Amino acid sequence: MAEQTRYTLSESEIPTSWVNLLPDLPGDPVPPLNPGTMAPAGPDDLTPIFPMGLILQEVSPEPEVEIPEEVREAYKLWRPSPLFRARRLERALDTPARIYYKYEGGSPPGSHKPNSAVAQAYENREAGIERLVTETGAGQWGSALALACSMFDLECLVYMVGASYDQKPYRRSMMEAWGASVIRSPSDTTDAGRAQAEHTTGSLGIAISEAVEVAAQDERTNYALGSVLNHVCLHQTVIGQETIAQMEMAGDEPDVVVGCVGGGSNFAGLAFPYVRRVLRGEKQMRFVAAEPAACPTLTRGAYRYDFGDTVGMTPLLPMYTLGHDFVPPPVHAGGLRYHGDSPILCGLVKAGVVEPRAYAQNETFEAAVRFAREEAILAAPEPAHAIRAVMDEAAGAREAGEERVILFGLCGHGNFDLSAYDAYLAGELEDPVFSERDMEDALARLPKAPAIG
Numbered sequence: 001m002a003e004q005t006r007y008t009l010s011e012s013e014i015p016t017s018w019v020n021l022l023p024d025l026p027g028d029p030v031p032p033l034n035p036g037t038m039a040p041a042g043p044d045d046l047t048p049i050f051p052m053g054l055i056l057q058e059v060s061p062e063p064e065v066e067i068p069e070e071v072r073e074a075y076k077l078w079r080p081s082p083l084f085r086a087r088r089l090e091r092a093l094d095t096p097a098r099i100y101y102k103y104e105g106g107s108p109p110g111s112h113k114p115n116s117a118v119a120q121a122y123e124n125r126e127a128g129i130e131r132l133v134t135e136t137g138a139g140q141w142g143s144a145l146a147l148a149c150s151m152f153d154l155e156c157l158v159y160m161v162g163a164s165y166d167q168k169p170y171r172r173s174m175m176e177a178w179g180a181s182v183i184r185s186p187s188d189t190t191d192a193g194r195a196q197a198e199h200t201t202g203s204l205g206i207a208i209s210e211a212v213e214v215a216a217q218d219e220r221t222n223y224a225l226g227s228v229l230n231h232v233c234l235h236q237t238v239i240g241q242e243t244i245a246q247m248e249m250a251g252d253e254p255d256v257v258v259g260c261v262g263g264g265s266n267f268a269g270l271a272f273p274y275v276r277r278v279l280r281g282e283k284q285m286r287f288v289a290a291e292p293a294a295c296p297t298l299t300r301g302a303y304r305y306d307f308g309d310t311v312g313m314t315p316l317l318p319m320y321t322l323g324h325d326f327v328p329p330p331v332h333a334g335g336l337r338y339h340g341d342s343p344i345l346c347g348l349v350k351a352g353v354v355e356p357r358a359y360a361q362n363e364t365f366e367a368a369v370r371f372a373r374e375e376a377i378l379a380a381p382e383p384a385h386a387i388r389a390v391m392d393e394a395a396g397a398r399e400a401g402e403e404r405v406i407l408f409g410l411c412g413h414g415n416f417d418l419s420a421y422d423a424y425l426a427g428e429l430e431d432p433v434f435s436e437r438d439m440e441d442a443l444a445r446l447p448k449a450p451a452i453g
């Protein structure tokens with residue numbers, strides 16, 4: 001029989017609900033805190049910048065949350081996304097492992113990000129909001145929100161991290177083509193930006209501060225976050241639910257699920273539907289989260305309460321953090337340059353359910369180029385980290401003589417990241433060094449808050 005490479009589903013198989021992991025998490029809930037009172041943050045802390053529909057999703061105790069019909073309609077533009085078996089890569093790596101990847105790069109902006117962007121634009125439009133403001137790192141989230149706003153008739157303003165604004169100019173063009181306005185961050189349009197002007201490369205934390213400031217001051221404007229929060233991870237779980245059905249078609253079950261982590265949303269999207277099965281004792285498998293060695297939040301950060309933004313405008317989130325005002329050195333995986341991570345994912349790392357690994361920039365591009373030469377797709381620099389981890393897993397399977405099934409999230413293409421590929425191919429790509437000292441200094445400036453757990 002011919003070997004199958006691509007596993008596809010029909011439109012009618014787009015999931016009808018999102019998977020909410022909150023009710024299945026082990027241990028006592030660890031709520032976000034109001035930084036003024038240190039009491040658990042409630043809806044009142046969030047209503048100035050988020051619509052009630054999303055706040056209810058953020059704290060929902062229900063294991064499933066229904067996907068609104070208009071959002072499912074929007075998903076039909078790029079969902080269900082394909083699952084591939086990486087047969088050429090398996091042969092090239094000479095591994096007994098079977099490698100599968102779920103590809104989210106076929107969406108119009110080229111990543112998983114619109115899975116949440118359309119859900120957020122929908123809830124804001126329902127609430128009568130006229131404009132969304134956001135941050136973007138590499139430009140994937142900003143592009144996704146620009147698209148979603150054009151689909152749901154909202155204005156869109158994007159603060160783009162300075163280093164990425166300079167590296168990826170055509171991401172700005174894409175956002176503007178969809179009708180958004182784009183400002184390089186740090187900017188002189190906000191107090192937060194002016195206060196951080198010395199950090200010329202910018203950071204996601206600074207861009208978030210700028211966007212939150214704008215949203216908090218304008219009633220017709222809300223803020224949209226591209227990762228980290230529970231409702232963003234929730235929206236992404238269409239990825240894992242489709243994958244479960246596609247892996248069944250392939251007649252395989254993953255032994256290990258791998259994803260890259262910036263704020264945690266694509267990892268959550270692929271892994272959480274599987275994690276739920278593991279937490280319920282129905283299955284056994286490993287989960288590997290790959291992050292940059294230059295911004296090693298999960299592998300080197302402290303598990304503490306911290307702000308989600310640099311200036312300190314958000315509630316305190318329980319997470320691994322490098323410190324809210326730590327400015328990571330510039331890497332091309334701009335979407336992974338964040339000081340914190342999803343509280344749910346951090347709890348799973350703390351509980352030992354998810355294993356984090358950090359990789360240097362050059363080794364991730366080496367893996368991405370090898371992948372492109374075998375599997376054709378040019379990965380974004382972010383999932384290049386997942387590919388590096390997959391290659392290590394495949395080598396591990398060969399050494400152990402094990403038929404390991406490896407599943408990973410190829411969450412975006414790198415067609416706008418060619419300056420990074422150029423630098424790698426010319427041997428000019430740097431491996432920026434993470435400064436333990438800068439992190440220790442930033443951790444010393446964390447807000448005084450109760451220890452977690």
Ligand SMILES: Cc1ncc(COP(=O)(O)O)c(C=O)c1O
Pocket residue numbers: 111112113137138139140141226227228260261262263264265266267334335336380382383411412413
């Ligand atoms: C392609 C891609 N992958 C991964 C990420 C990291 O974000 P998250 O961890 O929320 O998936 C980003 C963020 O911009 C991205 O654009």
